[in-house]
Each structure stands twice: as C-alpha cells, then as structure tokens.
Amino acid sequence: MPKKGILERLAEGVVIGDGGFVFSLEKRGYVKAGPWTPEAACEHPEAVRQLHREFLRAGADVMQAFTFYASDTKLDNRGHDAGKKFTGKAINQAACDIAKEVAAEGDALVAGGLSQTPTYLSCSSKDEVRADFRKQVQVFVDNKLDFLICEYFEHVEEIEIAIEECKATGLPVAATMCIGPEGDLHGVPAGECAVRMVRAGASIIGVNCHFDPFMSLETVKLMKEGIQKAGLKAYLMCQPLAYHTPDAGKQGFIDLPEFPFALEPRVVTRWDIQRYAREAYDLGVRYIGGCCGFEPYHTRAIAEELQQERGKKAKGTEKHDLWGGGLVMHTKPWVRARARREFWENLKPASGRPYCPSLSHPDNWGVTVGSDVLKQQKEATTKEEIEKLVSFKK
Template sequence: MKRTLEERLQDGPVICGEGYLFELERRGYLQAGSFVPEVALDNPQALKQTYRDYMLAGSDVVLAFTYNGHREKMRIIGKEDLLEPLNRQAIRLAKEVAEEHPEEEALVAGNISNTNLFDPEDEESKAAIRSMFHEMISWCKEEGVDFVNGETFYYYEEAKIALEEIKKQGLPAVITFGVMGENKLRDGYEVEEACRLLEQQGALVVGMNCFRGPATMQPYIERITQAVDGYVGALPIPYRTTEEHPTFFNLPDGGCSCSLPTETTFPTSLDPLYCNRYELAEWAKEAQRSGVHYYGLCCGASPSMLREVAETVGRKTVNSTYSPDMEKHFLFGSDSTLNQTNTAYKTRA
C-alpha cells in the first residue's frame, strides 16, 4: 500500500524534489526566459529521466512539471491549444516514474503556481486566476494525483484562491510562498501570518519555496514554525543569497570578467553563486531543528544536492550508494592499497 502524504509526514521527514525548471534548461530541453514546460510534449523521455533522477536521489514525490504551464503563460507563447495536453502528459509521465520506485511507490503531485496576473484591486484578474487554477486542478483530479502543490505565491490572496480550488476537488494541499526583497508578501501580509491563515483554511503543509537561498529563507521558516501548529515546508534555492541581496533576482557576481546579456546574473549567469552540498546539509540540520517536516530545494537544485539534504535529515535514498566516499581517491584517500607517493603529494597538487 502506498502511504498518503499525511501518513508519510506523520512517520517522519518528506522530501520533495523540485528545481526542474533550471535543471531542464541546463540539460538543454527548456528555454530560459519564457520558462514554459513544453518539454512534457517535446521531449517526454528527457522529462521522465529528470523525474527519475530526483526520485532516486531521495524525493518521496514526483512533482508533475506544470510550473508555468497555465493559460496565461501558454497565451504569451501562442500555444493555448497545447495547455490541456501539456498538463495531462506531465502528470501521466510523473505517474509512470512514481511506479518505478523500488521500495515504495512515490507520491504524484499536481502543480500550480503564481500566475503573474494577480492584482488585489482588480476583481477580473482574480476571476481569471480562479478559472486557470480550476481547470488545472480539475485535470489533476481526473489524472489521479495524490495531492496538489501550489507554490511560489507572493500574494496571500492568490494563494488563498489556489487553496480554495484545491479543496473543491477534495485533494490535499501543499502551499508555499516566494518572498521577494520587501521581506513580506506584496499584499502586505507577513509570511508567517499568511501561512497561519492557510493552515486554518485547510492546507496540509504551508511554508516557503524559491527566490531565497538557505541564509535568507531560514529566518522566515523559523517564524512560520512558531506560528503554525501543523506541517511546515521549506524549499530554498541553492544559491548564496545575503541580507543585502535576499533573493536571486539581483545577486551580483563580483568575479565576472565579461559583460552579461542581462542586467543581473539571474537567470542564466548564477553558476558561480551556488551553495555547495555541505552548506545545504548545514541548512537542512538547521531546518530540522526548527521543526520543518517537508524538505526540498528549488530552482538551481541538482539531484546530488537533494540527496545531501535527504541524507542529512536521516533518509537513505536509492542512490545513496553513489554518495561521496573519498577512501579510495588517488590523492585524498586513506585506503592502504593506494600509491603512497600520490597521497603524500596531495598537499602540493
């Protein structure tokens, strides 16, 4: 029997692999800029392999890649006719991969996200967003997902609409916010208050994802864990954001010696600004101490990074067999059969 999300949360940490957007762009199957997940239709095997890599690295969830796969994005690229096929295909591929898990079938999550349309003063925009969420969540229900992940909301009210539409379909909801440089949501809510309200309205997991690296997300996660009674999710980006530059939208790279095609390092020049896996492990320890239940990494994450987080919070993953072990490295190993001339040379290499 496949345990539900709630049952898994009751049993211990749940890992959710995200970051497909940047990962598939890095692999060459997605266009930076529009960031629309056409890969589900154009290169389904590439998407399946990405799902698989994150699952084997520790993800309990195969998250259907429909982030930005909503009507507004499809309108912008002139492909609204592909909206429903894209959404259904992304979910079906996720289900196929979830069934491959050698130990326990992975959960399959539908995915909705910020629309970039929300205007707190415009009722028509709210109605349009509700309609967009309704159709996407209806397809999730029909395709048999285990829960719906609503993410990267920077307006409380947009997240509230998302939760209402998920509940109408009778599905469990994970709702996470993306907090920009104002350090609060755009409609004035403190993120912990927004999470508290959504929990009261029936969200199973609340928290934060994207925009912020571990250093600038964790202080808010600690406030959320103090404000809510239930399950908290934390999915930072794996970049070294700072108090001066709390999100990856304006992260500078002082070592860059060439001119960039964009005004900032975001989104295609962030490479030198990564956290290493051990920094991410330190964050995972801190998040666990603060009471996080639902762990992941967002844009920029790789499977090896996710595996480090999973192992840090006590999980052994399918691919833990490939976790680093320097014992037999020709320079840095300690195995007695190694060439000792090489190991003695390591300080001068």
C-alpha cells in the first residue's frame, strides 16, 4: 500500500517535522561551525543515520535529507577543503540514501531541502541562481523523494526562485523563511512574504530558524493574516529554534553574542515545546517541527502534546511517560511529587548563573549586503574590516 503524501497527511491532521541536524552534528563533532555544510553525509554517514533514527523514534513524520547548504557555490565558498573533496551532488545523493533508508523503518516521508546561496548574495543574475537550485533539485527528483522544502531564506525574492524551480518538478513544495515579525532583510513584511511564497507555488508556508518558538509563531500569525487577506490558501508550517530569543534583533540569534558556542543557557525545555506545540496547533499550524537546537526529546514533546490529535504514540514515549509520570518510581519522595503536569507547567527554571543577565545586547552590526566583495567578507576578521562590508547601524 503506498504511503500517504504530505498534502494528504496535512489534510487529515498534524505532521511532525524533525529537528536541527546542523547544530546537533556540530556538537557531536561532525559539522564545522561557520560553514555549516553537510559533508558529514559522505564523511560520517553513520552519525547522520543515527540522528535520523532518533528523530523517527521521537515521533517525526518526515526525514528531511541532510542537504542544508549543499550547493556547489556554498561548498566552494567556505574556506576549508571539504568542497574540494565532495560535490554538492555527491553530498545530496548520500543524504537522500540515508534519509530514505531510515524513513523505510517507519511510516515517514522523505523531503529534499534547498537553502539560500552565495549566488544570490553576490548579486548574480536570476538565471544563475536558478541554475544553482536546479542542480540540487535534480538529485531529489532522481531519488523520487516525496516532497521538497525551501528553507532558511532571508530574502523573499530568492525563495520565490527556489519555489519556482521546485514547483517545476511536480512535487509538493513547502517554503519557510528565517525571518521574524519585522519581515525579510529587504523590508518586505511577513504577510507579503507569505503571499509571494504561495503565488510562487508553495502549498505549505511558514518560518524556520533564527527565532524561538513563540516569536516564530508571531510571524506565522502575520503570514496567516496575509494569505487570508489575499484570498489564498496554504498549510502553515513552523520549525523554530530551540533557544529563547526575546532579545534578538531583526536577524535573530546570529546577532546574539552567544551565537553559536554559548547558547546552552537559552535552550528551551521539553515543557516549553509542549506549550509551543499546543499554541501552534491552536493557531492552525499543521506542520510542526524544529530547527537549530532541537534535539529528539524536543520532537518527542511535540508528539506527546498532540498525541490525542494524532491518534498515535511515539516510540520514544515508551521510556518517558506523559508529564514525568515515570518519576513516581523514584526513591526520593520529593521527586515523586514532581510526577504531575501542574508542577512542570508552572516551573520557572533557574539558570544557576548568578552573575549572568537574563538578556543580552545583540551586536547589531547591520545586514550583510550582496555585492562583489564576498571574498573580502570571507577574509575579514576584525570588526573594523567587517564594518566596511556591511550596512552598519548607527
């Protein structure tokens, strides 16, 4: 019996996405921070495979192939030698093989993903940007993946091109931008971005990355209002960070001084994610997942919060129990008393860092502009050098 497709599943209820492979694998020693490229699919396939399996066990309905930033232009633009060792095609093929293998172990769909490219930021022609996307998409088509995701785009103009190239394959297309309530980096409002994504051909639209679950839902709400006002329809999708970012600026967590190596104090709890899942569902979001910082236990929290709506239990719940129910077997009576929903819903976790502020001050150096100085940008190391290459905010 053939698997139900993504649009059919969304019409019936909730689809749970997986989590943040790039950050998870960086912490495990398989991805280099800075380039954030996915050559681990070729170098360490067992690590990528295991992470897929953990998200599947946690309740994910989609295995998104580990193809983030796997364009040849990005691989060539990174300042280390993996781009010489592996082509984008080789990485994407390996990622498809792994995702398909693990998806077959459950009832999961496989998605291929496109993300923003240096080609667009260097002000290349739209035809060059299209060609960059087309090369990546062809691998997904050849592997007969179930649908395509255009994610992590800061400029709506670029994601429109990506959507159009994906739509030409005949596969369902999801599209998410890494923007907050202020809109894209060219000043296009979130609601207008949503309208343009739908008109470009996306059946599923929303946001991913850069902002925490609750700021991301604010943006999705604006997108929902935008498409409703335009008389358009699309399924809503949200895959936020697993970090609290109430103090982030327009570019999100990359402007926070803790990015990327000191974000742990900001990690959301599984109970925060249960609240996010409920608020997302109530908003009408039906594709609910996560991005950077999301670990399998966060995905399991989504599955547990929406267990009744989904009509099934994640395998990972076998070792968890809802709302800490397993704690009733603890040897300490005060810990046994925590085996209840009210305790975890009302807890205000302490950071254990008495000299740390609750919020940070974003760097606010400005938005990197597309130009012919990418080589200079890559080589710049001091604040003074970089300020010359960005539109600095006074």
